[in-house]
Each structure stands twice: as structure tokens, then as C-alpha cells.
Amino acid sequence: MKKLIVTLVVALITFFGYNSLNAQNMKKEEVPQNISAFPIGEENVGFKQYFTGESWLARLTSNKDLNVPMSNVTFEPGCRNNWHSHTGGQILIAVGGVGYYQERGKASRRLLPGDVVEIAPNIEHWHGAAPDSWFSHLAIECNPQTNKNTWLERVSDQQYAEATKDNVATGLKATDSELDGIFGNFTKEVQEYGDLDTKTRLMVTLASNIASQAQAEYRITLESALNEGITPIEVKEILYQAVAYAGMAKVRDFIGLTNGILLARGVRLPLEGQSVVSSETRFDKGLELQKSIFGERIEQMHKNAPENQKHIQRYLSANCFGDYQTRSGLNVKTRELITFSILVSLGGCESQIKGHIQGNVNVGNNKDTLLAVVTQLLPYIGYPRTLNAIACLNEVIPEK
Template identity: 45%
Template sequence: MNKWKLMILLGLMATAVRAQNKQDQHKMITSFTDKGNEAHRENFTGTVWVNMNVKPDDGYNVNIGTVTFEPKARTNWHSHTSGQILFVVEGEGYYQEAGKPVRLIQKGDVVKIPKRVRHWHGASQQKAMRHIAMISNYDEDKTDWLEPVNDADYNSYATAANTGQIAGVSDMAHKNHEALWPGYESKAGQTDPELIAVFDNFAFDEVIAHDTMDIKIRTLMIMASTIGSQALTEYKMFVNAALNTGVTPVAIKEVVYQAVPYLGISKVIDFLNATNEIFKERGIALPLAGQSTTTPETRMEKGFAKQREIVGDRLDDMYKNSPKDLLHIQEFLSANCFGDYITRGGLDIKTRELVTLSFLIAMGGAESQV
């Protein structure tokens, strides 16, 4: 064999080794966040995705997989001779052992399932749930798949929550609260029932008794006020409330988008991310349909026209009386705030004005604009 043939052979061998190394690295490092493949329907109700992260043929005597349940999806009743451990990494769901009540499980929870115990687990009615499931001593394990979980068992947690009215909360306050968050179990109601009773009776009974506003509009305004006051936890609650009362995902997103010219993107981005997470949990596909009605060429003209529609003829005076070195600020207002945002679809002008009012009041320091 001459040296050229030898060099070619060595080159091919080196390429093969590199390719094999890449394959080995790919096997060693995988992602547990991928949804994987849709699970077989005979063992599940609803849509479930399974991503097997670690399998026995990887050389470990363990089976670890990421399981994603869309809302209302769940396993059949089943048991494992080796037991099972669940690590909830997203959303919320239910877990039940035979003969025991359904338990709520949420992100961060670890569920240790004893050996040979009949059980089931899955997502809640309104939120998706993702957990990592681990079975050790896999070579000795046997999973017995049994009958599907009937609706009575599955809904028993929400049914119990619906009847669990906090002591001191009026029937009307409870009813109005349920309209926003059906079956919601308040942790604060368990730790601080007196405060929740006082607050719920005022906010969900007395105040609403003097209010004829449509529930969808009211919910959007409260959502906007939580953005203005930077109350992220309550914002998440009211995004779910909005969806529960029939507000469209587009309308919710438009409230968030409209906050940008008033609060700034740095104060809005966390709320945008939270909205997207909730949409994903509830199976809402992203991105949503576009709502822009202007182009870079028309934003100034259409924005000015929309601003005049709202402000009236005094808009001409605002431009006329603006100092030359501040005129561009007026143009920013017309082109950006109105042209880029207020002209968008998804919300009518009246609702946008109410949303803006909610931003300004909650922000504070904007009394001259209220």
C-alpha cells in the first residue's frame, strides 16, 4: 500500500471516529424539555406526550421520562411493582391513590408513589401539567395498566373545591369568585381565612353590586391595573380569570402590548412572558394571529387620525404650540403610541381607553392624564 492510499485510509478512519464520537455525545446529552411522542391512547384519556430521557438500554437500571398532559388528560389507573417518583416541573394536576381523595400537585412537587399501589395522575381541568417520572429497579418492575379514570373520580377535586366555601364569605361573593376561577382552592383562604373573607365580601359582593360593567371588560381592566402596579402574581390570576370568562387570547395579548408605550418594555416583558406560559399551559397555540393595521409608511398618518378621533381638534393645538425642539415627541406619540398600538385590532377603542385609564391610575403620578 503506497503512502497516498494509507493517508486516505487514515483520513476515512478519523472521519468515522469523529462521527461515532458525535453519535455517542448525542446519546449522552439529550433534552428532557422536548414533548416527545404522543402516548398510546389505550393507557390514557386525552392527549399525552412522552419523552423517554433515560432507558435501561442506556446502561442504567432505571426508566426516566418526561410526560406532558394537556388539560383534562390523565393516565388510567395503574400500579408499579417498583413504585414510582414524579417530579412536577410545569403546571398543575391531580394525583390519586385508590381509596384516597384526589390531591392537587403543582410545579415543584415531588410525589413518591409506593410499590404496587393503584393510582393515577394527570393535568387539571384548566392547566396542562408536565412531570418527570422515574422508576428504579426497572429490571424487576412490572407496570399493570388498568381501567380508565372515570369523570366522577377525575372531577372530584374540583367538585370538593366548589363546595368548600370559606367561612364568612357571602354566597354572592363565592358565586362571583367561582365565575372567575371555577374550583380554585385558595391557599390564602386556608392560612388567612379572616382576611380573605373580608376582602372577598368587599371585592366580589359589595363592589360588584354597584357595578353594571360586563364581566369581560371588568376583568381586562383589572388585568391592566395589575400591569400598571407591577403585581405579577395577581396578573396571572386574572389572565386565567379572563380566559375562564370567555375573553379571547388576542384581547389579553392586546392589553399587554398596549402597556408598552405607557410603562415601557422593561416593565412589561415579565408580564408578556407570564402570559405566554399560561397560554402554553392551556394549550393555546403561539404566535396568535397578527393584529397590526399599519405599516412603517402609514403609521404616522393613521396614528394621527386615530389620535384626533379620541382627542379631538385640540390635537392641532398640541402640534402648533409644541416647541420646535419637542415637536418630535408629539410625532412619537402619534406614530408610535397611536399608530403602532392603538390602531391594532383585537380591542375596540372604548375598551382600549378603559385599559389605558387603568394603567395610568395604577401607575400613579399620572394624574394630569387621567
């Protein structure tokens, strides 16, 4: 039986080639162009009620004389089907991305291309994509004359999070277990330093991951953040804040990534707006917030700027602070910690780091808190940027 299946798969690969992605109901730029050798097909509307998140279905066989129904099913990140069973059993062959399979009452199994899952008749199970990866598998129906599906309850967010908690986007645990152990142990070690609560640790790490362009780490951190109760609005405000300090070129991909994960969790987009300014008030409210954080020296910055550079000071007040930092969704203390985390992670921003260290102190974040943030970020940004940040801390707030 296995020899027949492998032969069929090889034949299908030859037939379809590597130019066969043709999802008709999704924007071209959103479709992974090389997830596997098989077509994505069309949106899986017939089974949509049995899936959490979006999926696509491509029927691969049609010859009734062969009697081997085979389809390629593609899942967006975080998508999975409900618990279900087949009276005649099923065979899955992973062909692209990273996925998971789990039988009722057993540990989950991580799936990489080439993995084969043999599902016995009437075994309750689910399968789908990893939180941070698209996933495609071939689904082969066994005993098709009598095989019937029984669809059961959805896989809850808690069940899914538990099943995928050891997921690493790059397959680190499977391919580099020693490094995975070293890194994992150290991230736990730095969490023992300082008094940051779990929510703050996750929020500053999200901000740092954006600045570092660390999409894989961001996905992992975002799943943990949402599981810990950080709200979609708080996540979006971290992203929006990052636009002012890291630039849209660095942030746009993370907005799309975040939207995919939120949609997979059933969050309706767009979220409620958080802006509190208008085109008429953005400068005044931004300037007011600037002064409340940094004091009257802001007036001197406007006054002393050369004529050909005064527009930058206006932008800082109206755009950086007016458009972004006046927004609701995060309080001022949290926003200053987010900004500090972004600047530390970008590197080369020591002058701005020093200014925002003082800003953090002015809004109530003391040196112990800032040192705990830097320590939390150490595994993600490395020692040089960490030591630079600590040097800035010691210069602005000398040790007693």
C-alpha cells in the same frame, strides 16, 4: 417501603446536587433554574401524546438489581398528563413548584414539595402543574415486573380549571388562610358594585396586573379570563396596548408568561396580526384616531409644543396611537378603559389619568363605568391609588 423511598431520595439529592438542570431542548432562559435538586432531563417526546403542554423526563435509576424505576418529571405551567392508571400502582413525591393530583370521582389535591402520593393499582388519575407554576415530581414505579400503564382521555380545560380553581400562586390558602379569606371575600364584594360585565372586569384587571407587575395575580386572572371566553387575541391586545403606557420593560415578562399558558391550552403562536397601518400611514391614522377621541386640542398640542419637544407629539400620534391603538382586536371604548386601568395602577400619572377620563367620556364610557372600574381594581392597587383616581374623576366630572 416509605423508609426505603426516603433513603433513595436523600441519596439522589446528594448525588445530583443543586446544579443538575440540563434540559437540552429548551432555551436556557426559559428553564427554571432552581425548581428542584433533580435534573429536568430531556423533552418528554416518548409520552408527548399523553400530555397537554410540555414536559421533561429524567431517568434517575438504572440498576436492574435494585428494581426501583424512578424518574423526575417536570411540567411547565398548565401542563398535565391524561387520565391513566397503573396495574402495579405508583408513588409520586413532589420536589419542586406547585402541582395537582386527582383521582377519578374525587376532589383534586394540591401538591407542594415534600408531599407524597400513594396511588393504588388500577386507580384512574392525572397529575400535573398548577396554572401558574412549574412543577416537578419523582415518579416511582411499583411492582415493575408486572406494572403496565393504561392511557385514557385527556383532562379537558374545564376539568383542569375546576380542579385548580382554588390555586393561589404563593400558596396563600395553605399558608395564610385568614388573609386568603379576607382578600377573596373583598374581591367578591367589589364585583357587586356597578354594572360591568364579567369580561370587562377581567380585562381591566389584566391590564392593572401588568402595570402593577403582579405576575401571580395576572396568571390567576388570565386563566379565569380564558375560561370566560376572552380570546387569545384580546389578551394579546391588552399586552400590546400596555407597552405604550407602561413600557416594554414592564410588559415583556407578561408576554412570555401569557405565551406559556396559551401554548399549554393548545393555542398556536404567533396569532394572526392585528396591525392596520404601514410605515407610511401610521402617523396620519394615529393622528386621526387621537382627534376622534380627544378633539381638535390635539392639533394645538402639536402646534404649541416647544421645538425641542415636538418629536414627542409626533411619537404620540405615530407610535402610541398609530402603532398600537389603531390595531383591531379591541374596540376604541375597550382600549380607553384598558388605558385608564393601566394609568390608575401605575400611580403618579394623574395628569394623564384626567386626560383619559375625558377621552373615555368622549367615546361613551361615563363616570359610572369609570367608577366601577376603579372599584374593581381596589383590591389589587390599594386605597391610595384608588382615592387618587377618584379625585381625578371628580375633578374632570364633578358630582351633580
